[in-house]
Amino acid sequence: LFAQPCAFLKGVADLSGLPASDLPEIAFCGRSNVGKSSLVNALTGRKTLARTSNTPGRTQEINLFYLGPEGTPRLMLADLPGHGFARAPKAKVDAWTRLVNAYLKGRPPLRRVLLLVDSRHGLKAVDRTVMGMLDGAAVNYQVVLTKADKPASAAVQRVHEATRAALAEHVAAHPDVLVTSSETGAGLPDLRAALGEIALP
Numbered sequence: 001l002f003a004q005p006c007a008f009l010k011g012v013a014d015l016s017g018l019p020a021s022d023l024p025e026i027a028f029c030g031r032s033n034v035g036k037s038s039l040v041n042a043l044t045g046r047k048t049l050a051r052t053s054n055t056p057g058r059t060q061e062i063n064l065f066y067l068g069p070e071g072t073p074r075l076m077l078a079d080l081p082g083h084g085f086a087r088a089p090k091a092k093v094d095a096w097t098r099l100v101n102a103y104l105k106g107r108p109p110l111r112r113v114l115l116l117v118d119s120r121h122g123l124k125a126v127d128r129t130v131m132g133m134l135d136g137a138a139v140n141y142q143v144v145l146t147k148a149d150k151p152a153s154a155a156v157q158r159v160h161e162a163t164r165a166a167l168a169e170h171v172a173a174h175p176d177v178l179v180t181s182s183e184t185g186a187g188l189p190d191l192r193a194a195l196g197e198i199a200l201p
């Protein structure tokens with residue numbers, strides 16, 4: 001699947017801009033700067049498909065990408081604006097948060113939310129809020145630890161364990177927590193395999 005073409009479809013700034021779609025859709029969600037756009041690029045092997053930046057608040061719209069042969073796409077990827085702190089006016093950040101929350105709760109083709117969490121920091125309050133919201137909306141989600149190249153491996157393991165343990169009380173959470181690095185490619189084969197099972201054949 002990830003060897004097939006991937007193309008930008010559109011960026012949407014409000015719910016009415018979302019196209020009707022039957023394609024299984026995967027959303028990349030998480031705090032600002034956690035590495036959502038970088039993971040979209042790393043998975044697809046395209047360095048500049050999604051725009052990334054050191055500055056939190058880079059992605060300001062829901063960016064949709066479709067994956068698969070031209071004319072017969074198999075999967076839609078949605079790169080979301082980040083939750084939480086961003087270098088942007090509060091009114092803008094609030095608007096993205098409303099957009100992302102409404103999208104997450106009410107997007108019919110959404111099959112799985114990848115909740116990205118920095119492997120140096122583990123789950124934060126805003127992550128738990130999103131998890132509670134997804135549990136309530138019965139939207140399937142999976143936690144993906146990012147930037148695993150940064151901390152020492154023992155520290156990653158501790159965060160991995162703690163994150164897995166915290167999922168027990170979350171009804172809509174996938175029990176497996178993936179550990180990834182967009183920098184080294186660690187964990188990407190497992191994530192590609194998981195998404196391959198959700199894609200159209």
Ligand code: GTP
Nearest residue numbers: 032033034035036037038052053057058059082182
């Ligand atoms: P927003 O769109 O602002 O919410 O951010 P984002 O979650 O899309 O993060 P983005 O992909 O733009 O990455 C933020 C920063 O983290 C960039 O400087 C990336 O180069 C860096 N980064 C992302 N993934 C990794 C990783 O796996 N390892 C390392 N070392 N850096 C990473």
Ligand code: MG
Nearest residue numbers: 036037058059
């Ligand atoms: Mg981004």
